[in-house]
Amino acid sequence: MKDFGGRVAVVTGAASGIGRALAGALAELDMKLVLADVEASALNEVAEGLAQAGRSAVAVPTDVSQADAVTALAERAYEEFGAVHLLCNNAGVFAAGLSYDAPQSDYDWCFGVNVWGILNGLRSFVPRMLEAGEPGHIVNTASMAALTSVPFSAPYAMSKAAVLSLSESLYLEMQARSASLGVSVVCPELFDTRIGWAERNRPAHLERKDEEGASPEREGTEQAIKAATATGQEPGVLAQRIIEGVRDNQLYVLAPEGDPWRDACNARLDDLRAGRNPGGAVPGGGE
Template structure:
């Protein structure tokens, strides 16, 4: 088995949503464990600076960039800046994402539009800005798009988020084929489907202003309980990089959780069964005894 350090070491990585959570874990691992030069992109400047300091204090190379992935022009400017200052990008990780709780019909329009523009359009903007240069270069390159175990499930009271992760998975599956069609044999495209990874995504998630506030609060609380059994961002990052180095398309952080969900999804579709009520516990690893 080829180590992730052998595959990625010394290259340049661009990671969106790198200020906290799994994005920060990926940035730390890329810089400190693999020796990559990491461009950290995030809209949260204080969080970005904190993660950047963790990397540089540990002897890693990091370049912070305050960027809102909803802004196509800003993402393009980042791609141009990276090309000018650092050269070819060897790894693009489209990770930025937000959550939303509550019944779909209670979801504020502004919350819906914000989530779609970050979780889906943000991935598109990253691909559109960086991939043309990656196709033109001769060095091997990787594109990792962060989906979720939610992409192979149907979960009530999280409809916008789950929908967005289904969309990212489909986008990535199509992109995989398009890159091959365009002659990008040196580029590997992968979909990352994590289970529960400790982060602040549930704290910062949108809720509802009207309608069933209790249901929205209950869904948030259920995910807090899942988070209590989640793996750390650094543990997730090590797994993601190793599976990427192994050439996996579907990268899963917790096989014991994600693979059964994938099998269940396949059986549901082939059997034409309506989705069964989801249990949020499926998102987390079983606690060790």
């Protein structure tokens, strides 16, 4: 997708961090925006701010883990603008813990938002985007955690590895069908957002019970994520990288060469090629 102006973008997780920055950057390109998030009041503030700046943005409070809610989001988007050209499946949550000890609710929550949330987006939008036959693009947000060997965050890292795999399948399917839809999977390094405070959006039925899965490693990783993201880059940097990835139809939108997360990814590839066991610490402590 080369042209953005006047076209329609849907961004999930748009109330905060990377999604909010992406919404702002797409608005600068004169896109019409449908913004979704589970945090309704923060979402409304983002949409109102954009509207006050003369941009076209509607807020649709949505829990992406719920298929019906994402179907309703698509209905609303098509009702409002008659088309969708760019779908950014960005909403995500983080949970740390020892793989064998983390409660099922940690896995259910991370997979519900990070994986099923994206699948819900694909199911609700891709058939209609294909039917329209116009140039379009799907952006799925994974993480450099999907491309590196990461301890103490299996619920998150597993979910992001699934997003990578899902995006590769979708890319190859679009190629096989000679479709006009491009696909990108975004694998960010560390950005200054509220991902370390993702628990704020955890639904009551998936709360951890008492000290379930508590461990010094979980505690340490939770602290490390907060500290590392707080000193991370400004999310607008990533928004520009994503836009470039869409324009150039890059499947893999990765941390740049020279970044410690890209080095860790390269080291993992070297380990795989050599059949060697993973050896290193993770930059930033686990994200």
